[in-house]
Amino acid sequence: MKQELSPRQKQILYYLAKEQIESFEPVASVRIKEKYNLDFSPATIRHELFELCQMEYLEQPHTSAGRILSDIGWEILINDFLSDIWINTDLFNLPKDYNEFAQDLSKQSQSMSFVFDWGNNKIYKKGVSFLLNDKIINNIQDLNHMSNIIDNIDNQVNKLKSILFNKQINVYIGKNNPVFNNPHLAFIGTKSDKDKLVIAIITPKVTHYEKHFNLFSKLINSLN
Secondary structure: OOOOOHHHHHHHHHOOOHHHHHHOEEEOOOHHHHHOOOOOOHHHHHHHHHHHHHHOOOOOOOOOOEEOOOOOHHHHHHHHHHHHHHHHHOOOOOHHHHHHHHHHHHHHHHHHHEEEEEOOOOEEEEEEHHOOOOOOOOHHHHHHHHHHHHHHHHHHHHHHHHHHEEEEEEEHHHHHOOOOOOOOEEEEEEEEEOOOOEEEEEEEEOOOOHHHHHHHHHHHHHHO
């Protein structure tokens, strides 16, 4: 079991995540101190970052570089975001044309979306280009891996139907994804047994989870 974070450590983790999302780069302690005007010293921030690395909530890609969140670090923040999200009672415009709906979901989330209508055995995928960008693709190996994920997603939809919880936000980070193993991606999805739908997005792991969860909470409110 991972050690529980202090309020100060969780605050630093949250600000580091915000900066990583904005820059998609490792974040240095001085950047956090200067931008958020924290009431503790740079030395304290450096110490807490070191502790967070020791606890495996952060990673340091290079000796002289800043830090990035590990999969475990993202999961800690995600649990906090999810605990606050269900106060949202707004609705999502859910058209019966699922091709149009998948397009809208992709546009709003800036991610690859897919909708599996298992009642009619149809799959709709949109926004593949959001995964083929320089935030994820660094070399030909990454490109091949991403292409395989996109090509094989149709073969995984029945597995998704069996593992996703009904009308809940299901989140899988990095290598914890049971459908595809990629350290750079996150999967966010839900299903509706009554509507016979699986609805999901695939997005870079470094992403605006709060926005995605608000979107999915509206979506789930709209399902039967």
